[in-house]
Amino acid sequence: MWRLELRCSPQETDFLIADLWDLGAGGIEETGEGLRAFFEQRPDVTGLARYRPALAPELMRDWVAEAREVWQPALVGARFFLVPEWRDDPAPAGRLRIEINPGLAFGTGAHQTTRLCLEALERRVRPGMAVLDVGAGSGILAQAARLLGAGRVAACDLDPDAVQIARQSIPCFEGSIDAVRSASADLIVANISAAAIRQLAFDFRRCLGPDGRLLASGFEAGECPEVDLSLAAAGLKPAGGHGEGKWRLLEYLLHRNDLDVFSSQV
Incomplete structure (x- = not known):
């Protein structure tokens, strides 16, 4: 190596x-x-x-062997209990148990942006929702959405190693959001990077259904203005945000009326 x-x-x-x-x-x-x-x-x-x-x-x-030595179960938000797949710890009362296989993929729950996304999913997922996880990593966010009651969950990632790991727990395809059917998601969560979010702004809009919501994270506070500008240009409206340390999560909405205007222009 x-x-x-x-x-x-x-x-x-x-x-x-x-x-x-x-x-x-x-x-x-x-x-x-x-x-x-x-x-x-x-x-x-x-x-x-x-x-x-x-x-x-x-x-x-040996990445997995290292993880076995240092990775411990963790409580995240109000609902989740994250545990590596090689442990059999039961979830505390009222917690949803998510098994993680760190492997070579991003998304063990240790990073601030992953925690921000999990907490946002707690607030936003409703039973029966269609949820799309863009940049799935280990698939932890898609798993969380399913446990919270989402009716249909899908994920995508450009990294074949991440896709292989994520597929052990959720439907995941190798590629980007451009392969996703239009207006198919009630909620999109994208824990990637500011540059990637800006690049995919119009794809996010295309894939959101009426009154759909985007949870965007993976960037620092200083990058928020550029993210805002790109998503506003795509017609998404700011709907709040949260932070942990220097890291941020921003929420955006595609209102039904805005979707109608967009559809009449294309």
Whole structure:
């Protein structure tokens, strides 16, 4: 295995992470000065010269074995009990038990944005809803929506490793939201990045049904204005937000009247 260290600014992180996945990274970590990525084969870093790449051999890391040592059950929000799949801890009274297989996928409940999304799902999911999880990672958010009573749950992710893990618990396809049928979701949750959310703004609108809601997270407070502008341009209306530390979750609505206007224009 190879370890790649890159120095970059917070503003460059989103774009660089996408490049690292494209290069075949098996895992990516944020460091104080930038990013650390791991590859099974030596990657071609010629296109990353501006980030002063430092490449060195790394002993193969057993990610799951490490997780077994440090990952403990956790209470999130008012309803959820997150537990790794290798433990048999019962859920406390009144809690919904979600089994997590960390593997190589993002979404163990440890990150602030995952917790923000879980808490938002508690507030917004209603029985029978159609929910779409964009950038599913391990599938934790789609699982949560189903446990809360959603009638139809689907998920998508660009990372084949994440899709393989998520499929163990929920329907998940490899790809992006552009493959999703129009007006098919009552609620979309997207815990990805500010850059990805801006890029998918019009797809979010297309996929939401009348009075549909978007839960957008995966970005820091300083990125909120750009996210707002992109989603407003797509016709989505701000509907509140929440934060934990520097991380944010923003909510948006597609009102029925706005949907009618949009439909008459296309």
